[in-house]
Amino acid sequence: MGVGHGLADVKSVRENTPPSSEEAEVAPAKGRKRESSAKKVEPPVADAPTSEEEWAYEVAHAEASTDLAPIVGRNLRRLRTQRGLSLERLAKASGVSRAMLGQIELGQSAPTINVIWKIARALGIPFSALISTTAQTGTRLMRSQQSKRLSSHDGKFVSRALFPFDEPRRVEFYELRLAAHATEAADAHPPGTMENLVVTSGTVEIDRGEERHVLNAGDAILFEADVAHVYRNTGNADAVMYLVMTYAETVG
Template identity: 30%
Template sequence: MPDRDTAAAVACNVRAARTRRGLSLDRLCERAGISKGALVSVENGAGNPSLSTLVRLADALALSVSDLLDPPGTEGIRVVRADSTEPLWTGPAGGEVRLLLTTPGPAPVELWRWRMLPGELHRSAPHLPGAHETVTVLFGELALTVGDSEQRVPAGATALFHSDTAHAYACGGESACEFLMTVHLPGPHDRR
């Protein structure tokens, strides 16, 4: 996340959400499972938080990742160009993931675009209780692991799974894999 404007938006949004919820730095660190140094760096706009850190902070603050990334005051119709979002993860072979947008409301849905190259793997910590994801493979093959179970998802197929357990995505073939992922975050009454 090298963009200064994005880092400034994350800093402002995390600090504002923490303050609204009456959380100290220590309490938010405990809830998110991150170090105090990492949180201070994020809130000062000086850090380069990983995708995992952003997800942990969003979950701990009961927000979407987009809520952390969007500049304050984003309203109305929002059109997101493919080249207008910064990659939030870059794989060792050049794959990347971009968060395109998040729907508003008490049970938001995040839309992500992933491109993974052969040999790339991304592990994800469990999300909030009650969260689930869908992945639709546009081309290539995705190796999806949820808990101890792996499933191959070919081009043109969609998979649905509960993402409140550890899960991982990997390019499952000899060519690139591209997929769209939605993360369905639980509303206040949907949490198990």
């Protein structure tokens, strides 16, 4: 029996043999669309903005996403470097690849809303911080009347925040005013906190544990503030100081 002839016979028999009931069930009739028995897999639902305003932003600016690329890029680089994060660390925290983060910072890629949300959560910032144009130039103007002021219960000690109070930070800058002959006691700050203070008016004593330091106008001091400390104005007029506080961890 030749090989070719044998294959032809098998094909002929196969074509003229009615399919079994199992075959008929598996192979549908000719001309009918075959239906898949597998369940349809729904795509994962991405984390979405929760406010209608943010959804409106996505819809209204869908065609202008490329315009956001340089804005998001500048904001991302600024906010990441402020927190001392490398691209690798941010990639691990956000789930966005290092390559993608690099492209976003360079303005070469317009991130989706979902990607922006992932980055914002990893940085611990509002969604709007990455798309805001207020910090586009790296400048933030804070008017005196809009400053956040805190005072002691007797009003003799007043601190004025000279930094954006609504953003995460590791460094804070204050103007301090202490009334004549007034004393302000400060509790210990978190470990690793440093205070760098300069007196611009008056004479101030600073007690840190068993230490005591006297500062006149123009004098400055740097000390670890993770122990209780006291500011004391020994003069007959208000004392004015400027204080830079540096934390070991991001606050706010």
